[in-house]
Amino acid sequence: MLKKILFALTAVLILVSSYLVFFYAQVPINPQETGANPNDFKIFYFHLPIAISSYLAFAIVFIASVLYLRSKQQKWDIAAVSAAEVGVILTFLTLVSGSVWIRAGAWACNCWWVPWDVRLNTSLVLFLIYLSYLMVRQAVEEPEKRARLSAVFGIVGFIGVPLSYMSIRLWTKATLHPVMEFHPTSNMLLTILLNFAAYFLLVVLLIVLKIGNEQLKEKLNEIKREKGL
């Protein structure tokens, strides 16, 4: 029941916030803008919330990993792997939406990728770190050992999140991403906040669904073991 409410709420919020992006939010005047159509700024309303919600997913991986090592309860391992998968997808979407934005004219290079931008590189690295997290899980068969080793890597790999977030402050020379000195008009603020809410809820929803999936998988394995299959 709770899942259904969450699902409905997320669906409504995503629809409403997407409507706001396309028909309500203003397009600010952006000095770096070079594209033919300044409306491509609207990708920003998806790009930023998706990026931040991927950080949220990875923070859940980190916390669940710490809790697993402390308590050795399988539910934390399931939470960690579910959050990691959702986070990988969201980081991928961040990279894709950013790439499309660059091509559309965020930067005058007529390209998909700006190799010297630290934020792009650190986000790609974040994506790779959590792909390798999933690879660590594949490389171990015994469930207890898999949970333990991947929890250690889930803690170590979390370095990617502050790194990606702080990159534009650490290596200031090379980035397209401004450090937020955002003075939005009220309708921009409403749109971006609603988008944040929508994507945070989406992360929670996806993780909850994935956890349900994993639990069913566990149950199936148990039944198979009982029947000796």
Next chain:
Amino acid sequence: MKFLEIAIKDLRAEFRTKQMLNSMMIFALLVIVIFSYAFGNEATLEVKVLNTKVVDLLAPGMLWIAFTFAGMLGLSRSFASEKEEGCLEGLKLCPVDRSEIYNGKVISNIVLMFLMEITTIPVFIVLFSYDIKNIPGLLVVVVIGTFGFIFVGTLLSALTVNTRTREILLPVILFPVLIPVILSAVTATGTMLSSGEFSDIAGELQILAVYDVIFFVVAQLVFEYTIED
């Protein structure tokens, strides 16, 4: 100080055969030789726009590729060699804290890395007829960078030793986590090689030092989980 005993044991075993050390050194030399041959005469050309030579732009990346790839050879054997004859079980039976094993391994790995680096840099100087502007500065960067590399590398080496595909998995999961070290070390090395002002690399040294501290502490906390059964 029990970790020193473990480090001495490792080094004594290593210097009996010098297997690891030889292959690391030869591998690093080969990388430099291959680069020197591949770049050929072009390396000495001037880049007018930047007022440097081509080799100045390539050298830092080349050195760190040699260091990290050769170091990877040592790391992947560091715990794998303990797997033979149940040596790891013996180590775990030692009446010391588990993190002492990690500290011991870190020290022996660092010694091997330094020996490899100390022989690689002169070869680099000879093959490229290179004039390093600030040798003490370069050494500082290399030392701090190597610490970061080994702190993470030793932890992940212990993590992968229990997996099915250990030698293959280690580089795949280590490099993404290492990116902050490689990024800052390469930039700092470039400055030390060409212009040689210490104040120019304060930012990079800060990142490296913070990274070293974070991972040293994290490894102390989580190492025991990587080798427990």
